[in-house]
Amino acid sequence: MAVSGRLVDRLLGLPESPSPLAEVIRDLRVPMPDGVVLVADLYRPRGAGPLPVVLMRTPYGKAQALVRLFAGVLTRRGFQVVVQNVRGVLGSGGRFHAFHDEKDDGLATLKWLRAQPWCDGRVAMVGASYLGFTEWAVAPYADPPLEAMGLGITASEFASSFYPGGALALHNTLVWSSLMGTQDERRRPFHNRRVRQAMRHLPVGEADLAAIGRPETFLREVAAHAEPGDDFWKGTDHSAAVPETTTPTTMVTGWWDLFLRGQLRDFAALHAAGRQVRITIGPWGHDARALRATLNDQVSWLDAHLNGDKAQLRQAPVRLHLQKANTWLDFAQWPPPETKPTPLYFSGGLTWDRPDAAPATFTYDPYDPTPNIGGPLLSPGKGRQRDNSRLERRDDVVVLSGVPLTEDLDLIGPVSATVHVRTSTGQGDLFVRLCDVDRAGVSRNVTDGILRITSEGIVRAEIEMHPTAYRFLRGHRLRVMLAGGAFPRFARNPGTGDPAGRAVAFRRTRFEILRDRDHPSAVHLPIWAG
Numbered sequence: 230m231a232v233s234g235r236l237v238d239r240l241l242g243l244p245e246s247p248s249p250l251a252e253v254i255r256d257l258r259v260p261m262p263d264g265v266v267l268v269a270d271l272y273r274p275r276g277a278g279p280l281p282v283v284l285m286r287t288p289y290g291k292a293q294a295l296v297r298l299f300a301g302v303l304t305r306r307g308f309q310v311v312v313q314n315v316r317g318v319l320g321s322g323g324r325f326h327a328f329h330d331e332k333d334d335g336l337a338t339l340k341w342l343r344a345q346p347w348c349d350g351r352v353a354m355v356g357a358s359y360l361g362f363t364e365w366a367v368a369p370y371a372d373p374p375l376e377a378m379g380l381g382i383t384a385s386e387f388a389s390s391f392y393p394g395g396a397l398a399l400h401n402t403l404v405w406s407s408l409m410g411t412q413d414e415r416r417r418p419f420h421n422r423r424v425r426q427a428m429r430h431l432p433v434g435e436a437d438l439a440a441i442g443r444p445e446t447f448l449r450e451v452a453a454h455a456e457p458g459d460d461f462w463k464g465t466d467h468s469a470a471v472p473e474t475t476t477p478t479t480m481v482t483g484w485w486d487l488f489l490r491g492q493l494r495d496f497a498a499l500h501a502a503g504r505q506v507r508i509t510i511g512p513w514g515h516d517a518r519a520l521r522a523t524l525n526d527q528v529s530w531l532d533a534h535l536n537g538d539k540a541q542l543r544q545a546p547v548r549l550h551l552q553k554a555n556t557w558l559d560f561a562q563w564p565p566p567e568t569k570p571t572p573l574y575f576s577g578g579l580t581w582d583r584p585d586a587a588p589a590t591f592t593y594d595p596y597d598p599t600p601n602i603g604g605p606l607l608s609p610g611k612g613r614q615r616d617n618s619r620l621e622r623r624d625d626v627v628v629l630s631g632v633p634l635t636e637d638l639d640l641i642g643p644v645s646a647t648v649h650v651r652t653s654t655g656q657g658d659l660f661v662r663l664c665d666v667d668r669a670g671v672s673r674n675v676t677d678g679i680l681r682i683t684s685e686g687i688v689r690a691e692i693e694m695h696p697t698a699y700r701f702l703r704g705h706r707l708r709v710m711l712a713g714g715a716f717p718r719f720a721r722n723p724g725t726g727d728p729a730g731r732a733v734a735f736r737r738t739r740f741e742i743l744r745d746r747d748h749p750s751a752v753h754l755p756i757w758a759g
Contacts, residue, residue, distance in 0.1 A: 241521060241525060249274040249304075253270060254271040256320070259341050260337075262333070263323075267321040268291070269314070270300075271309065271347075272304045277309070280349055281352065281353065283353050284310075284311050284342065285299070285300070285313070286331070286338070287356070288314075290319040292319075307536070315330070315334065328387060331367075332367065332370065332467075335366050351376045351535065353375055353379075354368065357382050357523045366467060378477070379531070381482070381522075384495055387491070388466060390487050390488055390491065391462075394680040397433065397451070397720040399428055400428060400606055400719075402448060403428055404607045405447070406447040406448035407445065407448075410443070424609070425609065427439035431732070432731050433730050434448070436448065449730075451730075455730055468491075472499065472501070473502075478504065478505070479508075481508070481509045481511070484512060484695070485512075485513060489510075489605065490696065496508045497563055515605070543559070547560040547562065550698065551639065551699070552697070552698060552699045553665075553701075554700040563642075567757055568642040568755040569757075571753065572752070572754075573631070574751045575709065575742065584746070585745055586744045589711070589741075591713070592739045599625050599716060602615045602616075602619075602674065603673075603674045605695065620710070627742060631708070634706065638701040639700050643755060644678075644695065644697055644753065646694060647689065650741065652739065654724045655682075658680070658714050659711065660679045660712045662711075663677065666706040666708050676696070677694055678694035683726070694752075
């Protein structure tokens, strides 16, 4: 076991550990106030006395290989780890209701842990993705506070990622709901293919039947509560409590992660409140590379805050990877103060001067929806940065290009767009994408955003795009693409005003993009002069 542990540490790039003998106590029964019992496994150095506890709460099952690997890495470093299945998952009682029960169950688990003779009263939490959300459901409300918190590719609220800009995030929602709906059974052949095909199913709120053959609660709840003003997810939003969280916190995310915007907001809120917090942003998506970086980051954080070993702690609160420059940069805050938001206007092409051009038009046809290429997608799906050339040749998009750059251009920070737009139906989703066109003419996506439009007449659309840190190389061109959607990443806008989850009838929508002096449309770029 010690040999295999050393090999794992070496593969993960971790410092060599003492590798004490470990014991695992399976299926601890943790009672909840309503009588439901949740199951957990305890990993601890054999023969140790009371120790702090590192808690991980998971909806994927405590026997998952990645969770067991993480628990093993921590146990070899002298920590004891409790891995708990959340309510309704693989032996834990009750019904799994995604995101809704994690606050009450997490706080009850924390109270139970502190009462155990093998716990010295100190508890930290670590994890990634949904596991990270379970930390946010506990940390702002824990009394006394958690000793430390490690958050990977996650956020204090997930609902904004279900409906970015008001559009239903179909691909990621159906992929995750299909995973959760089948995790307690042997996966049927061609599962991924069926999920992809089910993205075309109508109505969207019943796509689970095509994907896995039966209803799945999460997909149906996301589809049923996609309209503005719906408070269904309000109790799962912990973002307002973030500034009050005093727990020392470390974060890892990636430029292609679907929770990037929320995680950066959480970091900024903690940092502005004067809390001890750091963040690492790498060239990753919601993937194995991000998980590996998360594990490494959390090991050093736990060593510092539970074992007092602060030698590995860096000073800079922000460390980020500047894409295409192949370099890491450190900053004191996010966004970097050296960044200057600068408009790049839509004209006949793209210009740094105010525009004066006739409107650009295109028609979105939900019967033949504009496809998506790349971006922050859960697997299966070809996400991240991709060649957009085929997409840009379609008739239902507008493509605007700048002139070749005479020197490198670095963007670091939030990206947004202001677009004056009119639709023929008073409905529509406006999708805006910024691309990097290389010297050979290949166009690759850098960042994008979408906004659901529900008003007639000229609308000033303010579109939040994914933040980025990216170098456009000398000789390359910036390009903006505008479309009426990006399917199946986002559900088709029916053009009728019908709720996205129930729509089965469609209307084509003509878009008119204004770009004159009275209606200047632009992307706002965070130009870094460092």
